[in-house]
Amino acid sequence: xxxxxxxxxxxxxxxxxxxxxxxxxxxxNAEAESVLHRYLAENPNAAEAHFLLGYxxxxxxxxxxSLAEFTAGASTRRPKADELKAVASDYVLLQDYSDADxxxxxxxxxxxxxxxxxxxxxxxxxxxNEFGTAISNFERALTLHPKYIExxxxxxxxxxxxxxxxxxxAAFEAAIEWQNPVPSDSQPFLNLGTLxxxxxxxxxxxxxxxxxxxxxxNNPRIHEELGQVYESLKNxxxxxxxxxxxxxxxxxxxxxxxxLGQVYRHEGLRDRAQHEFELCEKLNSAHSSVAxxxxxxxxxxKPN
Numbered sequence: 001x002x003x004x005x006x007x008x009x010x011x012x013x014x015x016x017x018x019x020x021x022x023x024x025x026x027x028x029n030a031e032a033e034s035v036l037h038r039y040l041a042e043n044p045n046a047a048e049a050h051f052l053l054g055y056x057x058x059x060x061x062x063x064x065x066s067l068a069e070f071t072a073g074a075s076t077r078r079p080k081a082d083e084l085k086a087v088a089s090d091y092v093l094l095q096d097y098s099d100a101d102x103x104x105x106x107x108x109x110x111x112x113x114x115x116x117x118x119x120x121x122x123x124x125x126x127x128x129n130e131f132g133t134a135i136s137n138f139e140r141a142l143t144l145h146p147k148y149i150e151x152x153x154x155x156x157x158x159x160x161x162x163x164x165x166x167x168x169x170a171a172f173e174a175a176i177e178w179q180n181p182v183p184s185d186s187q188p189f190l191n192l193g194t195l196x197x198x199x200x201x202x203x204x205x206x207x208x209x210x211x212x213x214x215x216x217x218n219n220p221r222i223h224e225e226l227g228q229v230y231e232s233l234k235n236x237x238x239x240x241x242x243x244x245x246x247x248x249x250x251x252x253x254x255x256x257x258x259x260l261g262q263v264y265r266h267e268g269l270r271d272r273a274q275h276e277f278e279l280c281e282k283l284n285s286a287h288s289s290v291a292x293x294x295x296x297x298x299x300x301x302k303p304n
Contacts, residue, residue, distance in 0.1 A: 016043075017052055024056060032056050047076035055086050063090035081111045085120065092124065100124045115145035122154060131158045147178045153188045160195065169195060176208075186215035190222050190294075197225065202232045213242075220249035221294035224256060231263060239263050246292065254283035255290045 015021075016039065023032035036053040040046060050073030057066035067090050070079060079087060088103035104121040111117055122137030135158045141151040156171030172195065175188035183189070193208030209226040216222055227242030243260040250256060261276030284290075 016046075017048060020052060020056070024052075024059070029056055029059050033060070045076060047073040049073075050076075051079060051083050055083070058086045058090055058093075061093060063093040066090045081107050081114065081117070084110075085117065088120065088124070092127075097124055097127045101128065113144055115141045115148060115151075118144065119148065119151045119154070122151065122158075126154060126158055126161075129161075131161045134158045135162075149175045149178050149185050149188070152178070153185070153191060156188070156191060160191075165195060165199070183211070183215060186212040186219065186222065189215065190219075190225065193229070194225050197229050197232070202229050205229050206233070216295070218249060219293075219295055220246040220253070220256070221292045223249065224259070224292050227263070228259065231266075236263055236267050240267065250293055252283060253290065253292050254280045256292060257283065 017036075020032040020035045020039070023029075023035065033053065033056050036049055036056065040049050040053065043049060050069045054066045054069035054073065057063075057069060067087065070083065070087050070090075073079065073083075084103050084107050088100045088107065091097070091100035091103065101121070101124045104117060104124055107114065107117040108121055118137050118141040122134045122141065125131075125134035125137055135155060138151045138155040138158065142148050142155070145151070152171050152175040156168045156175065159165075159171060160168035169192065172188045172192035175185070176183065176192065179185060179188075189208045189212035193205045193212060196202075196205035196208065206226070206229055209222060209229060212219070212222045213226055223242045223246035227239045227246060230236075230239035230242060240260070240263050243256065243263055247253075247256045247260055257276045257280040261273045261280065264270075264273035264276060
């Protein structure tokens with residue numbers, strides 16, 4: 001029987017998508033994309049290749065192209081739950097939260113025990129300002145996956161939006177506690193520090209924001225918040241340092257130049273302040289975004 005099984009296995013054709021899957025696993029997205037395009041040129045009806053290419057393009061943050069591949073694959077077979085996650089995530093990248101909601105909801109119906117799907121649906125509901133529903137989704141994710149740090153952190157953000165700072169604070173504290181003894185996610189530290197600063201507890205806010213900065217040194221939003229707290233504490237040299245870092249990381253954000261200019265002005269550095277105010281005005285006239293980037297949580301949509 002063993003010999004027959006081995007003989008049957010040896011007769012199975014090799015996986016034609018083994019190479020792009022391997023490249024994708026190694027983080028070589030561009031190479032995987034090239035291989036898949038060549039394969040699809042000869043096999044245009046290969047649904048698996050279209051779906052895999054759709055995921056590769058999602059990874060490369062090319063949502064429109066990714067959706068085109070998922071649509072092409074869907075003409076042959078219906079996408080699986082994990083593939084629908086990528087479809088929904090493409091719509092998130094396009095800021096089309098209505099369609100993202102539709103497909104994440106479909107995933108939770110098909111895979112009701114998928115904690116990650118409930119979390120992603122909660123994030124979408126949050127973006128749609130449906131904070132109560134978002135809370136229900138995050139709580140469902142936490143039931144399925146206890147101590148799910150991202151879900152607990154976003155639960156806190158939702159309670160904050162519903163003007164319940166005590167519940168928000170408890171959620172952020174839990175998300176921090178669950179990371180002990182070696183924290184890696186800066187977001188709960190950023191959110192708790194920001195909440196404490198909003199309440200005027202600047203001394204306590206500094207410790208959380210400084211920890212967030214140590215975990216995510218390239219996040220301009222953290223340096224912005226930390227700079228503002230130092231300014232409130234009258235520590236202008238440290239406020240200057242943090243806001244200069246934020247500006248270096250996000251030079252096209254007009255609000256950062258304005259805040260740095262204010263610190264320079266308080267320090268008596270009039271020429272430098274004027275320069276920042278002029279940059280702010282120039283960026284505003286070009287309709288620059290005033291929102292400082294806060295790099296999002298990595299999306300977990302994965303191919304089979």
